[in-house]
Amino acid sequence: MKFVFNPSPNYHSGSSTREIMNELSCGLLAVFAFSVVNQAVQHGIGNVIHLCVMMAAGVATAILTELAWAKWVLKTEPVAYVKSSFGWITAIILVMMMPINMSIYPVIVGTIFAIVIGKLVFGGFGSNIFNPAAAGCAVIFSYFSTSRAADIVTSATPTSLISGSFGWVVSDPAVANQFLSQFGGLGGLAVGFYDGSIGETCALLLLVVGVVLSVVDCIDWRIPTFYLGAIFVFSWIYGAVLGMGMWYPVFHLLTGGAVFGAVFMLTDPVTNPTTFAGKVVFSIGAALLTVLIRVRGSLPEGVLYSILLMNMLVPWIERVCSGIQYKDIKKYTLITVVTFLAGCALMFGVGIAKKNQLAETAVTANNNIAVVETMTVTE
Amino acid sequence: MKRAFYLAFFLAVVAAIAGGALTFANDMTKDQIAANKAATEKANLEIIYPGSDFEKLDFTDDTGMIVSVYKANEGYVYQMSTDGFGGKGSIEFMIGFGTDGKISGYTVLSSGETQGIGSKVAEADFVSSVTGKDIGASIDIISGASVSSRAVIKGIDAATAHYEANYK
Amino acid sequence: MEEKKPSFLQSLILENPVFSLYLGICSILGVSTSLDNAVGMAALVFLVLLFSNIVVSLIRKITPGEIRIPVYIVIIATLVSVAEMFIKAYMPSLYASMGSFISLVVVNCIILGRAEACASKNDVLTSIKDACVMGAGYFVAIFTISVIRQFLSTGGWSFANPLTLKTIFDIKIIPEQFTIGLFGKPVGAFVTFGLLAALFAGYKQNHEAKLAQAAKEAKAAAAAAAKEAK
Numbered sequence: 001m002k003f004v005f006n007p008s009p010n011y012h013s014g015s016s017t018r019e020i021m022n023e024l025s026c027g028l029l030a031v032f033a034f035s036v037v038n039q040a041v042q043h044g045i046g047n048v049i050h051l052c053v054m055m056a057a058g059v060a061t062a063i064l065t066e067l068a069w070a071k072w073v074l075k076t077e078p079v080a081y082v083k084s085s086f087g088w089i090t091a092i093i094l095v096m097m098m099p100i101n102m103s104i105y106p107v108i109v110g111t112i113f114a115i116v117i118g119k120l121v122f123g124g125f126g127s128n129i130f131n132p133a134a135a136g137c138a139v140i141f142s143y144f145s146t147s148r149a150a151d152i153v154t155s156a157t158p159t160s161l162i163s164g165s166f167g168w169v170v171s172d173p174a175v176a177n178q179f180l181s182q183f184g185g186l187g188g189l190a191v192g193f194y195d196g197s198i199g200e201t202c203a204l205l206l207l208v209v210g211v212v213l214s215v216v217d218c219i220d221w222r223i224p225t226f227y228l229g230a231i232f233v234f235s236w237i238y239g240a241v242l243g244m245g246m247w248y249p250v251f252h253l254l255t256g257g258a259v260f261g262a263v264f265m266l267t268d269p270v271t272n273p274t275t276f277a278g279k280v281v282f283s284i285g286a287a288l289l290t291v292l293i294r295v296r297g298s299l300p301e302g303v304l305y306s307i308l309l310m311n312m313l314v315p316w317i318e319r320v321c322s323g324i325q326y327k328d329i330k331k332y333t334l335i336t337v338v339t340f341l342a343g344c345a346l347m348f349g350v351g352i353a354k355k356n357q358l359a360e361t362a363v364t365a366n367n368n369i370a371v372v373e374t375m376t377v378t379e
Numbered sequence: 380m381k382r383a384f385y386l387a388f389f390l391a392v393v394a395a396i397a398g399g400a401l402t403f404a405n406d407m408t409k410d411q412i413a414a415n416k417a418a419t420e421k422a423n424l425e426i427i428y429p430g431s432d433f434e435k436l437d438f439t440d441d442t443g444m445i446v447s448v449y450k451a452n453e454g455y456v457y458q459m460s461t462d463g464f465g466g467k468g469s470i471e472f473m474i475g476f477g478t479d480g481k482i483s484g485y486t487v488l489s490s491g492e493t494q495g496i497g498s499k500v501a502e503a504d505f506v507s508s509v510t511g512k513d514i515g516a517s518i519d520i521i522s523g524a525s526v527s528s529r530a531v532i533k534g535i536d537a538a539t540a541h542y543e544a545n546y547k
Numbered sequence: 548m549e550e551k552k553p554s555f556l557q558s559l560i561l562e563n564p565v566f567s568l569y570l571g572i573c574s575i576l577g578v579s580t581s582l583d584n585a586v587g588m589a590a591l592v593f594l595v596l597l598f599s600n601i602v603v604s605l606i607r608k609i610t611p612g613e614i615r616i617p618v619y620i621v622i623i624a625t626l627v628s629v630a631e632m633f634i635k636a637y638m639p640s641l642y643a644s645m646g647s648f649i650s651l652v653v654v655n656c657i658i659l660g661r662a663e664a665c666a667s668k669n670d671v672l673t674s675i676k677d678a679c680v681m682g683a684g685y686f687v688a689i690f691t692i693s694v695i696r697q698f699l700s701t702g703g704w705s706f707a708n709p710l711t712l713k714t715i716f717d718i719k720i721i722p723e724q725f726t727i728g729l730f731g732k733p734v735g736a737f738v739t740f741g742l743l744a745a746l747f748a749g750y751k752q753n754h755e756a757k758l759a760q761a762a763k764e765a766k767a768a769a770a771a772a773a774k775e776a777k
Contacts (some may be wrong), residue, residue: 095737105724105725117738141727143727143728144728382611386611389609389614389618395619397622400625401625401629404632405632407632408633408636408637412636415635415639419639
């Protein structure tokens, strides 16, 4: 008879950590297979080789780092430690968030940072506060953003184009149509045969993988649902205030790694709250930050930093939302609804502010300044 | 009561001695500090017009961006301070307007911009795109560093306007 | 039982003001980006510490207890301001790179802490010795961190004479594209400091475990010897 001891909550999903991680790896492998096909179809075998080298480098670095840590710092049996520490999942997720033409060295440095500072220093698997892949990615995007492998071909990503040329506001439907047709319309964006971060373009496949993983109880379905739903609502409010059609929230959903983050990063059980109300608040907060950072921040991508910021707030969310969920259902509903409405109000306000700002700059027209459109690939 | 007076007196004596030491040190070093400042100013001006004589001019400035104006043998040098991505006065640069009608030189003195992105306003590509242009011609923004480069261009426009109004 | 007094080198690690007492961290984190800065800051802190210890120790008998902290702060602030003026005049490159961190030496906890803990209670000679030991410890700390940070963020080490601006050495080991800019920024400072502090703490723990073990054995040996003698 097997006794399973958990810290509460005690509702156990039935599968062991190893099984869950294996299922997760399968899901990631499916996405990886798609990206191989994507790169082969779009740019040829050179990119595919580079992609495989990046993945191999990341996974190897993760495993070696953990072996070294187990042997010299913890002085325990290295192989057993690495097997139960699942560092390669972090490495795979990190590589999936890179643009295809990132050089190998930043990937290695980022992986070491992610594993050591993001996970091992806090106490290893299960004790980390921040999503380690997100931490490593943040380092790479801040300090290696210009480091690119010279001979890998790629083109501008949807998020970099819409933020660079339009500032995330495309009021004219004709311009919007022309912009979207570059990628095959919204349908093309969903299927994913365009350039972006490696694992993030195939929204449709990611949704399917997400559903499958939820059905086998590997990830919690509630977080991606509330996250994506909240992104849709918040970006719809912003778009409606600025006079953009329904394509705008769908665009927000399909690009920039929102679905990837929802399925693989936000659902990391170590770094998100344990209670239902907590998870909902976590998702709504992350969605709000994602949309805000995208439309108002000058950072390349909103999903990554919103995950890290919400990870920081998890202990506080836990404190507010902990307790027997079905007993105090009124209190928890109130908390989540208030958070959601506050987010809506904020997006509405931000939209109005942007509208006023656009009206202002149209009046004091800037002549003599030509916008040089260089193909900088940022995600 | 007497104790409180003694404490205050003691502290006052300590402060007086400290003040005396500070004044003494200040006297000893202030000439050297002034000389240093003049030397760095001259060194900066020499980047634009090497070997020239410089004369500092008085000016009236509505834009708030002009720090100082110098007259050199071959033209005029403006020292500007603009608000870039790093905040108020985050970019300080010098621009030289030559008597031949072209921008003789451009150099960034200090920049609080983001490394690798906004710091491009100080790099060779942007410098060469500014130097040699006709005074008043349009300058391209650096893609990806629009806030910083727009700030610099705004400063250059303000200097150009002042130059054309006063010294052309 | 006699405890072996730690050697000077050992006490630099075990009683290091930065890594053991966790004092004076902010100046280290802000300034340790290059060897020039490190040496300059360490020299500044040492000199201010030395002179403040001497002055505080000289007037310790006449300083009223109630206002001793304001008095110490005035002394330290005066010393730092005088030093800042001299640096601005004769070492302008150092002044430009260290900037506002020079003024921050006023609130460096090491100086005020040692004035309060040691100089105000001991004679001048002991205070000077204490200043030397603490200054050496601070130098070890800031030098170690700068060596690591400068190597990883710029690929090598360089050092120039601050007075004449002549470069004494400038080594480049890692090529440009493999340098990790992270370590030149505050993030890298915190990361390096944390990891080094963990290392020092680990060494201290090992050392104390060894001492405890030796004490236990000595006690057991003494007890056995006493039993023998009976």
